[in-house]
Amino acid sequence: MSFIWSEAYSLHIKEIDSQHRRWVELIGGLNQAIVAGRTEQDLVSIFDKIFDFTKLHFATEEKYFKEFGYEAADEHCAAHRAFIGRLNKLQDEVHENNKFQISLELAAMLEMWVAEHVLKADKKYEKCFHEHGLN
Numbered sequence: 179m180s181f182i183w184s185e186a187y188s189l190h191i192k193e194i195d196s197q198h199r200r201w202v203e204l205i206g207g208l209n210q211a212i213v214a215g216r217t218e219q220d221l222v223s224i225f226d227k228i229f230d231f232t233k234l235h236f237a238t239e240e241k242y243f244k245e246f247g248y249e250a251a252d253e254h255c256a257a258h259r260a261f262i263g264r265l266n267k268l269q270d271e272v273h274e275n276n277k278f279q280i281s282l283e284l285a286a287m288l289e290m291w292v293a294e295h296v297l298k299a300d301k302k303y304e305k306c307f308h309e310h311g312l313n
């Protein structure tokens with residue numbers, strides 16, 4: 179069940195596509211680390227990296243929303259905030275021993291969220307970004 183990057187996810191915007199690819203790679207790395215039986219501490223540190231990268235990626239998109247006056251920014255930012263809230267809660271739990279363990283289900287949830295968000299929400303700003311010269 180690994181999330182493989184494909185052209186279907188491309189927004190034809192270099193910076194955004196490369197961030198999306200990196201995001202998918204990080205989540206794939208978490209998946210592999212779980213399968214390889216790495217320690218919980220290793221898994222937590224990969225999770226933390228994914229969370230940091232998620233925040234950086236959302237900040238990149240939101241910077242352009244502002245710059246380009248993207249019309250659906252409010253709705254899109256609300257989806258980002260909701261996911262950050264969910265990851266924040268998970269991060270608190272994984273840092274508290276035994277309260278929550280990083281699992282393949284968690285990695286699958288992250289993969290699914292990212293795939294769906296890119297295909298449904300991010301695709302909607304593709305035209306706006308292109309019109310502002312971002313390719």
Ligand SMILES: [Fe+2]
Nearest residue numbers: 235239296300
């Ligand atoms: Fe995105």
Ligand SMILES: [Fe+2]
Nearest residue numbers: 239295299300
């Ligand atoms: Fe987004």
